[in-house]
Amino acid sequence: MVFPVGGQQLFVGEGDFSLTRSLFEHHSLPKDAIISCFSEDLTEEAAENAEYLSSAGISVITGVDATCLEKHPDISRHTFDYIIFNFPHTGHKMKIQLCRTLLRNFLCSASSLLTAQGQVWVTLCAGQGGTAGEVAPRAWSDSWQLTAQAAAAGLLLRRLEPFRPELYPGYRPTGNRGRQSRTFHTGRGVIHVLVRGAPLPLDRLADRLDAGGRALLLDGAPLPLAQYWLRRLPPADDSLAALIVSRLTSAAAAVRRRLLVRHEGRLFRAEDAVFESAGDDSVYHPPAYQLDMSFWLDGGAAADESFSWARLRRALRAVLGEVLVSLSRLDEYTQPDSGRRACTVRLQYQDLSSPLSYEAARRLHVQVLPDILSHALGVQPR
Numbered sequence: 364m365v366f367p368v369g370g371q372q373l374f375v376g377e378g379d380f381s382l383t384r385s386l387f388e389h390h391s392l393p394k395d396a397i398i399s400c401f402s403e404d405l406t407e408e409a410a411e412n413a414e415y416l417s418s419a420g421i422s423v424i425t426g427v428d429a430t431c432l433e434k435h436p437d438i439s440r441h442t443f444d445y446i447i448f449n450f451p452h453t454g455h456k457m458k459i460q461l462c463r464t465l466l467r468n469f470l471c472s473a474s475s476l477l478t479a480q481g482q483v484w485v486t487l488c489a490g491q492g493g494t495a496g497e498v499a500p501r502a503w504s505d506s507w508q509l510t511a512q513a514a515a516a517g518l519l520l521r522r523l524e525p526f527r528p529e530l531y532p533g534y535r536p537t538g539n540r541g542r543q544s545r546t547f548h549t550g551r552g553v554i555h556v557l558v559r560g561a562p563l564p565l566d567r568l569a570d571r572l573d574a575g576g577r578a579l580l581l582d583g584a585p586l587p588l589a590q591y592w593l594r595r596l597p598p599a600d601d602s603l604a605a606l607i608v609s610r611l612t613s614a615a616a617a618v619r620r621r622l623l624v625r626h627e628g629r630l631f632r633a634e635d636a637v638f639e640s641a642g643d644d645s646v647y648h649p650p651a652y653q654l655d656m657s658f659w660l661d662g663g664a665a666a667d668e669s670f671s672w673a674r675l676r677r678a679l680r681a682v683l684g685e686v687l688v689s690l691s692r693l694d695e696y697t698q699p700d701s702g703r704r705a706c707t708v709r710l711q712y713q714d715l716s717s718p719l720s721y722e723a724a725r726r727l728h729v730q731v732l733p734d735i736l737s738h739a740l741g742v743q744p745r
């Protein structure tokens with residue numbers, strides 16, 4: 364796999380420009396591509412390659428911070444079909460958190476300049492991405508957690524490709540500022556291709572409900588979550604049709620959208636062919652988050668015989684749908700003085716069709732889950 368052909372392209376974080384020079388000489392780097400590097404201070408090789416590209420009519424810009432592209436006076440005037448960062452790194456050794464932050468901030472910035480169908484390409488060294496698609500996957504906790512950083516930027520991983528340096532004659536991997544002469548190991552590197560996704564609309568949901576929840580038009584809500592909120596609209600809104608457009612991922616991974624209408628207290632559902640999408644919309648290695656919750660076992664349904672783990676599971680599934688991947692019982696606890704019993708459960712959240720960031724999963728956990736527990740089961744969170 365070589366880099367994309369055509370479209371408006373932006374390269375960030377270039378080292379000595381040997382990759383883009385190779386793409387120009389041996390592949391088909393478009394003449395209107397913009398090539399940039401972080402440093403203002405170029406080595407001899409970098410200056411020579413930059414000069415070569417500029418004289419071929421390609422725009423080369425130095426001193427570009429990939430984490431705030433939208434603030435750059437020249438770059439921010441464009442939108443891009445491809446934004447490409449080859450082997451990002453802050454240059455700090457053993458500071459994985461700094462690299463995660465660089466990745467997250469770059470992806471957030473890049474997504475703001477992406478066309479609707481645009482893609483971000485990030486090449487990482489072997490194991491750094493943390494997906495199971497690697498030749499030798501690294502523990503998630505020891506990785507840059509690429510899909511979680513992408514989700515925070517509203518992006519989904521669509522494809523993984525091996526980085527094959529032999530396709531780019533003349534490319535010389537170049538280390539960070541101050542260590543320009545140092546190279547690094549690109550073997551088993553992985554290109555991650557990311558696209559936009561519609562995030563869970565938790566904020567908009569909450570805002571709309573606070574404002575009276577008259578009409579909702581939501582893009583990207585999992586259907587069960589949408590149904591849940593729709594049922595909670597005040598009865599006064601029955602005379603108005605409330606619409607929720609919910610995106611569903613079918614087994615064939617083709618995205619279908621459904622129109623859900625509440626009218627006079629009843630839910631109606633209709634396939635909306637207008638939104639039918641035939642493309643390959645599969646999402647690779649979506650991030651998953653484990654969060655724990657404790658609740659008292661002596662209130663509501665938990666106090667009578669009808670309470671069961673199956674019932675709890677059903678209530679959670681009805682609202683969270685496929686976003687809830689697993690539910691397991693961790694611990695039971697009896698308060699010594701009162702004899703009250705409590706229980707701790709572990710939930711795993713994952714969304715196969717929208718970018719689910721850690722923050723969104725946490726909001727689901729602390730805002731929506733307690734509501735489900737008390738409304739559906741009368742159980743009080745601890």
Ligand SMILES: C[S@@+](CC[C@H](N)C(=O)[O-])C[C@H]1O[C@@H](n2cnc3c(N)ncnc32)[C@H](O)[C@@H]1O
Binds near residue numbers: 375382450
């Ligand atoms: C490991 S080097 C890779 C260089 C080059 N892309 C290559 O493939 O040889 C990491 C690069 O990330 C760049 N970088 C680090 N922080 C950056 C930032 N905030 N914005 C743009 N580039 C950054 C460094 O300047 C350095 O060139």
